[in-house]
Amino acid sequence: MGLDALLNLKPFHQGSIMNTRDNKLSRRTFVGSMAGIGAGMSIAREAAAEAKYDAGSPVFEHTTPGIIDIHTHFSSDMDSKAHLEATKTSDKTVVFGGTDNDAVKAQVDLAPDRLIFFTRIYPDKKGFMDELERTHQDLGAKGIKLGPVYCQVHPLEYRHRQIYAYAEKHNLPILTHMAETPSRSGPLEYARPIHMDSAAMDYPDLKIILAHMGHPWIGETISIVRRQPNVYADISALYYRPFQFYSAIRLAIEYSDRPTVQKLFFGSDYMGGSTGRFIPQVAVDGVRNMNHIVGEAGFPKIPEEIINNILHNDSLSILGIS
Numbered sequence: 001m002g003l004d005a006l007l008n009l010k011p012f013h014q015g016s017i018m019n020t021r022d023n024k025l026s027r028r029t030f031v032g033s034m035a036g037i038g039a040g041m042s043i044a045r046e047a048a049a050e051a052k053y054d055a056g057s058p059v060f061e062h063t064t065p066g067i068i069d070i071h072t073h074f075s076s077d078m079d080s081k082a083h084l085e086a087t088k089t090s091d092k093t094v095v096f097g098g099t100d101n102d103a104v105k106a107q108v109d110l111a112p113d114r115l116i117f118f119t120r121i122y123p124d125k126k127g128f129m130d131e132l133e134r135t136h137q138d139l140g141a142k143g144i145k146l147g148p149v150y151c152q153v154h155p156l157e158y159r160h161r162q163i164y165a166y167a168e169k170h171n172l173p174i175l176t177h178m179a180e181t182p183s184r185s186g187p188l189e190y191a192r193p194i195h196m197d198s199a200a201m202d203y204p205d206l207k208i209i210l211a212h213m214g215h216p217w218i219g220e221t222i223s224i225v226r227r228q229p230n231v232y233a234d235i236s237a238l239y240y241r242p243f244q245f246y247s248a249i250r251l252a253i254e255y256s257d258r259p260t261v262q263k264l265f266f267g268s269d270y271m272g273g274s275t276g277r278f279i280p281q282v283a284v285d286g287v288r289n290m291n292h293i294v295g296e297a298g299f300p301k302i303p304e305e306i307i308n309n310i311l312h313n314d315s316l317s318i319l320g321i322s
């Protein structure tokens with residue numbers, strides 16, 4: 001980062017939640033870089049290097065006072081009341097299901113002010129494009145959930161491409177499971193985030209969210225999110241592998257551009273998997289406490305402002321969902 005960048009810090013966004021410690025850090029950074037000018041370039045470089053974590057920290061352009069959970073599951077065999085209760089942790093919650101899109105839509109209709117319906121589409125099923133049109137045009141789906149590894153359909157195969165083309169045309173974001181799974185339903189190759197880099201090249205206006213930051217291919221995910229303007233990632237279900245979670249966010253910071261970290265969305269993966277874990281409140285606490293793994297090791301902490309910004313990122317407005 002050059003001095004120009006250091007001296008042209010954008011003001012903190014009004015809507016973001018910053019504590020005073022973070023603001024102090026930024027002022028110290030600014031003073032440090034000014035001292036560098038007076039004392040010679042080597043000191044300036046040192047100041048810039050030290051400042052990198054602070055001055056380079058993202059000041060998100062789109063934050064909200066509340067929390068948006070971009071990744072939760074519901075299906076007809078789940079407890080509707082428990083789902084309604086647990087999702088109160090967040091101000092807005094995106095909900096998708098399995099093959100029973102109507103059940104998800106009915107659940108969302110119980111709290112339409114805070115629940116948002118994404119349709120789940122299985123390109124291995126007959127009539128999947130009809131189901132996409134029906135759930136979008138008749139049921140008002142705001143986005144699409146995909147899971148190529150579960151459907152045994154390659155993410156760049158023509159059936160997925162039909163979905164991408166429709167989604168791009170109708171401005172429907174897709175949230176796709178690009179991450180490992182213990183399920184042997186399909187080749188793990190189909191879960192590699194790198195394929196969505198090619199998809200982003202072919203469908204440049206398609207908004208893509210890579211679920212779970214593409215673990216274990218987190219570096220791959222970060223490099224795609226960094227270079228593709230319309231590709232994002234959610235951090236759902238990462239907090240309970242605390243070292244991986246910490247290092248994932250650390251890595252995103254080290255790639256350092258503001259856009260990379262500010263394109264990470266909060267998600268809980270509530271009711272995901274077979275164990276019914278990922279309770280939204282536990283997920284929020286997991287994000288807030290992501291530095292607990294640092295302990296006595298002396299690793300750099302994740303700055304509080306980044307934690308706050310991830311938790312309060314306004315993913316819905318970024319994705320154009322009203």
Ligand SMILES: [Zn+2]
Nearest residue numbers: 071073269272
């Ligand atoms: Zn999930």
